[in-house]
Amino acid sequence: MRYIYSIVKADYLQRTRSYAFLITLAITVYAAYSFVPPPTASYTTLNIVGYKGVYNSAWVGHVSAMMTTIMLSLYGFFLINGGIKKDIDTEVGLIVATTKISNFGYLLSKFFSNFLVLLTIMGCTFAVSIVMFFVRTTGYPFIISDFVVPYLLFAIPALLLVSALSVVAEVFLGKRSILQYILFFMFFGTMLANVTNLKNDNTAIIADAFGVRTMTSSIRNKVNTQYHENVAAINLGFTFNSHKKAFRTFVWNGVNWTGFFLFSRFLWICIAFALVYFSSFFFHRFDVKQRFGKKKKALIKDHMQDVKITAPVGVSMAALPPVVADYGIYPFIKTELLLLIRQGSKWFWLITAGVWVAMLFAPFNISYGYLLPVIWFLQVTRWSELVTKEKFNRLHYFTYSSYKPLQRMLPAQMFAGILLALALALPVIVRSIVTLSFYPVINIINGAIFVVALAACIGIVSGGKKLFEIIYFLLSYCVVEALPPADYLGAIPKENPLAYVFTMLLLNTFLILTSFTVRSYQARHL
Amino acid sequence: MPLEIKHVTKKFNKDKTGLADYSITIDKGVLGLLGPNGAGKSTLMKIIATISKPTEGTVFLDGVDIVQHPDNIRKILGYLPQDFGVYPNLNAYEFLEYIAAMKGVGGAGLRKRIDMLLDGVNLTADAKRPIGSYSGGMKQRIGIAQALLNDPKVLIFDEPTVGLDPEERVRFRQLISDLADDCIIILSSHIVSDIETIADEVAIMKNGRLLDKAIQPDIISKVEGRVFETLLDSGELTTFKSKYLVINTSRQKEKTKVRYITKNNEMALDSTAVNATLEDAYLFLTHNA
Numbered sequence: 068m069r070y071i072y073s074i075v076k077a078d079y080l081q082r083t084r085s086y087a088f089l090i091t092l093a094i095t096v097y098a099a100y101s102f103v104p105p106p107t108a109s110y111t112t113l114n115i116v117g118y119k120g121v122y123n124s125a126w127v128g129h130v131s132a133m134m135t136t137i138m139l140s141l142y143g144f145f146l147i148n149g150g151i152k153k154d155i156d157t158e159v160g161l162i163v164a165t166t167k168i169s170n171f172g173y174l175l176s177k178f179f180s181n182f183l184v185l186l187t188i189m190g191c192t193f194a195v196s197i198v199m200f201f202v203r204t205t206g207y208p209f210i211i212s213d214f215v216v217p218y219l220l221f222a223i224p225a226l227l228l229v230s231a232l233s234v235v236a237e238v239f240l241g242k243r244s245i246l247q248y249i250l251f252f253m254f255f256g257t258m259l260a261n262v263t264n265l266k267n268d269n270t271a272i273i274a275d276a277f278g279v280r281t282m283t284s285s286i287r288n289k290v291n292t293q294y295h296e297n298v299a300a301i302n303l304g305f306t307f308n309s310h311k312k313a314f315r316t317f318v319w320n321g322v323n324w325t326g327f328f329l330f331s332r333f334l335w336i337c338i339a340f341a342l343v344y345f346s347s348f349f350f351h352r353f354d355v356k357q358r359f360g361k362k363k364k365a366l367i368k369d370h371m372q373d374v375k376i377t378a379p380v381g382v383s384m385a386a387l388p389p390v391v392a393d394y395g396i397y398p399f400i401k402t403e404l405l406l407l408i409r410q411g412s413k414w415f416w417l418i419t420a421g422v423w424v425a426m427l428f429a430p431f432n433i434s435y436g437y438l439l440p441v442i443w444f445l446q447v448t449r450w451s452e453l454v455t456k457e458k459f460n461r462l463h464y465f466t467y468s469s470y471k472p473l474q475r476m477l478p479a480q481m482f483a484g485i486l487l488a489l490a491l492a493l494p495v496i497v498r499s500i501v502t503l504s505f506y507p508v509i510n511i512i513n514g515a516i517f518v519v520a521l522a523a524c525i526g527i528v529s530g531g532k533k534l535f536e537i538i539y540f541l542l543s544y545c546v547v548e549a550l551p552p553a554d555y556l557g558a559i560p561k562e563n564p565l566a567y568v569f570t571m572l573l574l575n576t577f578l579i580l581t582s583f584t585v586r587s588y589q590a591r592h593l
Numbered sequence: 594m595p596l597e598i599k600h601v602t603k604k605f606n607k608d609k610t611g612l613a614d615y616s617i618t619i620d621k622g623v624l625g626l627l628g629p630n631g632a633g634k635s636t637l638m639k640i641i642a643t644i645s646k647p648t649e650g651t652v653f654l655d656g657v658d659i660v661q662h663p664d665n666i667r668k669i670l671g672y673l674p675q676d677f678g679v680y681p682n683l684n685a686y687e688f689l690e691y692i693a694a695m696k697g698v699g700g701a702g703l704r705k706r707i708d709m710l711l712d713g714v715n716l717t718a719d720a721k722r723p724i725g726s727y728s729g730g731m732k733q734r735i736g737i738a739q740a741l742l743n744d745p746k747v748l749i750f751d752e753p754t755v756g757l758d759p760e761e762r763v764r765f766r767q768l769i770s771d772l773a774d775d776c777i778i779i780l781s782s783h784i785v786s787d788i789e790t791i792a793d794e795v796a797i798m799k800n801g802r803l804l805d806k807a808i809q810p811d812i813i814s815k816v817e818g819r820v821f822e823t824l825l826d827s828g829e830l831t832t833f834k835s836k837y838l839v840i841n842t843s844r845q846k847e848k849t850k851v852r853y854i855t856k857n858n859e860m861a862l863d864s865t866a867v868n869a870t871l872e873d874a875y876l877f878l879t880h881n882a
Contacts, residue, residue, distance in 0.1 A: 382709070382710060382713030382714065382738075382741060382768055382771075383713070383771070384741065384744065384771065384772060384775075386709065387706050387709055387710070387744070388702030388703075388705050388706050388709075389702060389744075390698050390700075390702075390706075390743055390744045391698065391699055391700025391701070391702060391703070392668075392697055392698070392699070392700075393694075393697055393698065393699025393700060394697040395699070396694075398690065398691070398693070398694035398699065399691070399694050399695075402683070402687065402690065402691040402694065405683070405687065406680060406682060406683070409682040409683075410682065456680070460678040460679060460680055460681070461676055461677055461678030462677065462678050462679065462680065464642075464644060464672065464674035464677050465672070465674075465677065465692060465695060465739070466695060467644045468642045468643055468644045468667060468670060468672050469667060469692075469695030469696060469697075470664055470667045470668055470695065470696060470697045471664055471667075472695070475695075476695070590644065591643070591644065591645065591646045591663070592645060592646060593639055593644040593645050
């Protein structure tokens with residue numbers, strides 16, 4: 068077990084010593100702050116059609132534990148996913164493969180380090196939730212167990228499960244990160260649907276990986292009993308009260324934990340460990356070329372048989388055609404587009420093509436509000452690699468020492484990204500133009516610039532692609548959920564559409580200026 | 594077109610200095626940089642390649658301060674970094690087109706130029722394959738080809754022979770000799786024999802400082818008459834090392850043949866004087882610094 072401890076420690080330190088992790092932590096602290104909104108806020112994080120619990124210890128502790136469980140399960144997967152891939156890319160995996168560590172031992176260490184990363188973030192939200200209790204609450208006593216127990220019973224098993232799923236996804240789906248994201252999102256959606264499921268039998272309790280349905284049921288029962296209501300729907304997550312109607316309050320003193328509920332949580336912990344153990348039988352042990360590169364290898368072999376081995380001739384500089392200066396950015400844009408198109412699996416373009424065609428025929432609101440953010444999100448690894456790929460591929464020595472890299476390279480990368488985003492949005496753009504609706508066209512162009520500028524800015528500042536992928540996922544999720552503050556596409560009707568256009572323009576300008584400023588520094592400080 | 598590095602200091606943080614008050618003037622020809630790991634060779638090359646700014650000091654190319662005006666050298670720079678990478682999804686031809694765009698090289702002759710360079714580094718047959726499937730040596734050759742795309746007048750090669758097979762190394766040396774008449778070539782290598790064969794002048798560095806810079810015979814002359822060989826019993830070696838600077842040892846039946854440099858011109862018994870080499874001088878200078 069000693070070597071597992073060493074691997075977990077090294078892996079944990081490697082992951083947490085990054086700007087991306089620090090920024091994620093800062094965002095999480097802010098999110099934890101927003102989990103307990105002020106009484107005058109126009110939103111709530113657990114909405115029972117116009118009702119809200121008073122901010123006693125039980126409410127603040129449980130709601131913040133529930134929100135942490137759900138939010139961290141959702142974006143935590145993106146944050147921790149890639150631990151094995153990193154070992155492949157850095158070739159550390161080849162060293163690991165030659166040691167006596169077992170497949171299970173290695174995967175277990177990855178599982179634990181995934182969990183520790185999430186646990187660190189959870190620790191922060193836990194601390195912030197206690198602070199928020201004292202900030203927001205007056206007149207109710209502080210009971211520490213109202214904070215500790217829900218975090219233990221909701222968050223810990225859920226985060227263990229997410230950590231295990233990340234390992235399983237990497238073992239079975241290798242470098243197909245988009246497919247991993249989609250499958251995890253489907254799993255997450257199913258689990259979330261189960262939370263709001265009205266049935267409250269033992270099967271439903273067992274099937275709830277997050278464990279929070281016991282809490283939502285308890286709250287629903289409280290409201291129905293106190294106000295003689297028949298409340299069925301409970302909205303989890305940020306719900307905006309657009310009618311500015313005041314919430315009615317009730318006192319809720321927490322969940323009565325049952326033995327069966329505790330058993331269900333223990334079962335999910337066991338499932339997490341079992342998943343890691345099961346996947347160890349299928350782990351490639353870094354023999355990745357053999358597993359994923361057979362086809363390529365065969366092709367190379369066939370090709371090599373046709374190659375006539377030529378004698379080395381050397382380079383005669385005098386015989387080369389004269390150099391003709393060309394400082395335009397067109398060749399860059401061409402290559403950047405080529406790289407964007409070739410990135411990822413060819414099969415994935417079929418899914419993109421399917422969504423693109425659907426955007427032509429689906430009702431306009433669906434195309435604009437749902438399919439467009441989805442088709443753009445499907446390109447998440449393309450956007451995230453737009454300005455980070457040269458560093459990842461160690462090509463930045465060439466790009467930074469090239470002629471006017473800031474004036475030529477970065478604009479070309481961003482322009483290529485915007486072109487691709489607009490090409491993908493073409494069905495909605497064309498349909499808007501046909502109906503002479505020009506605000507959607509302007510908003511989509513602004514949105515395309517926003518996605519690319521956000522990817523560039525976060526990629527350049529954090530030096531990696533992970534942070535953007537997490538933020539963009541959450542953003543896309545909020546857009547699909549029609550949360551007004553996240554509406555970067557302008558799909559939700561606005562009171563003042565012109566002001567919205569200018570706000571987006573300002574935001575885009577800020578992101579682009581930040582990208583250029585930071586890259587300008589980086590290009591001279593390798 | 595001299596390249597003048599004047600009092601350049603590069604500090605990474607309070608405790609770590611890459612270069613310390615470093616000054617050197619480089620003219621046309623091949624300058625070989627020798628030094629142990631951490632000597633500052635790559636830092637110096639990065640500063641000349643304008644991808645790292647010195648904390649203090651200036652670098653002039655033909656009288657122009659390239660720290661303030663980096664684009665002046667970038668147009669005529671060929672740079673092969675130590676641990677460069679490629680875009681694995683591009684083939685060799687597309688990759689060189691991309692690098693040509695970076696360097697501002699275009700026009701009708703570009704295609705032919707790329708063809709000839711690929712031919713020159715023996716990659717024509719593989720030019721349509723994704724570079725991701727190339728071996729280490731092939732990637733290194735693509736690196737050499739990209740450095741020559743813009744008809745460079747300043748060429749910087751950081752460990753260029755890593756990954757090349759013996760035949761490719763010979764060809765690379767030949768290429769450098771051909772280019773040296775018209776260019777400033779700065780080349781670093783851990784393989785002293787590469788520098789010995791290629792470089793007109795040698796600069797020896799340690800701890801961010803320049804220990805010596807001269808033509809090879811002048812550097813070697815520092816240890817001329819002080820290099821010897823002798824045969825020792827295995828048990829004697831440890832004591833011997835405390836008295837002399839041991840350059841090399843090799844097993845010979847029951848004995849160990851030792852090549853060494855005297856610290857104060859006092860040779861060991863039964864020693865034979867041998868001709869000094871650049872490696873002897875390099876080890877002597879860096880050991881005594």
